[in-house]
Amino acid sequence: AQTIHQWPVAEIKAVGSPLSLGCTIKGKSSPNLYWYWQATGGTLQQLFYSITVGQVESVVQLNLSASRPKDDQFILSTEKLLLSHSGFYLCAWSRRGRYEQYFGPGTRLTVL
Amino acid sequence: GDSVTQTEGLVTLTEGLPVMLNCTYQTAYSTFLFWYVQHLNEAPKLLLKSSTDNKRTEHQGFHATLHKSSSSFHLQKSSAQLSDSALYYCALRIASSSFSKLVFGQGTSLSVVP
Known part of the structure; x- marks a missing residue:
């Protein structure tokens, strides 16, 4: 069975500080991977997607970047956090050729 | 452009009554829709x-039928349970893209009370 982990579970960071969030999926080779952001009380917005190692496409510009250093790993980062970056960050995966996406447990980020 | 509309922000129901959450969509491409449920402080779950036009799909007591004629995919359940209280999102897969992009509606918060 596939399992998806995200780290850290929660972060409290200062404006202007760097950020790195991670996602690992086990039990599935070559998944499509996605990053989503959910503002408090808001809907889910897709940020990035990746279909293979080393290749990431941006969907929405939020002064964030993403990388896929390994087949099972997806990283979200920024060098300078903004207050507007606060929210719930979710990693998701899908099988090649399938449309449904499955979400990880998420990381709750608070920027002060 | 492609979009999903959930008209109700909050639905409050008494336990045992039927549930119906509305979802309409707009797309110029082939249609794939999903319902996700998100309990408090948890991740969304599919x-x-x-399925195909006018075919009902069911899971965990919930069901929905895609109606292309009315561009709808409403979520229904015959009898609400307290544990159904959660946030429900309707999502549309954008078929024009080379990847699986999902566009989510604004969500409907379902509150089931005794």
């Missing part, structure tokens, strides 16, 4: 996915 609840249902659409």
Whole structure:
């Protein structure tokens, strides 16, 4: 069975500080991977997607970047956090050729 | 452009009554819709996915039917339970893209009370 982990579970960071969030999926080779952001009380917005190692496409510009250093790993980062970056960050995966996406447990980020 | 509309922000129901959460969509491409459920402080979980036109799909007591004629994929359940209280999102897969992009509606918060 596939399992998806995200780290850290929660972060409290200062404006202007760097950020790195991670996602690992086990039990599935070559998944499509996605990053989503959910503002408090808001809907889910897709940020990035990746279909293979080393290749990431941006969907929405939020002064964030993403990388896929390994087949099972997806990283979200920024060098300078903004207050507007606060929210719930979710990693998701899908099988090649399938449309449904499955979400990880998420990381709750608070920027002060 | 492609979009999903959930008209109700909050639905409050008494336990045992039927549930119906509305979802309409707009797309110029082939249609794939999903319902996700998100309990408080948890990640969204896939609840249902659409099948062919006018075919009902069911899972965990919930069901939905894709109606292309009315561009709808409403979520229904015959009898609400307290544990159904959660946030429900309808999502549309954008078929024009080379990847699986999902566009989510604004969500409907379902509150089931005794």
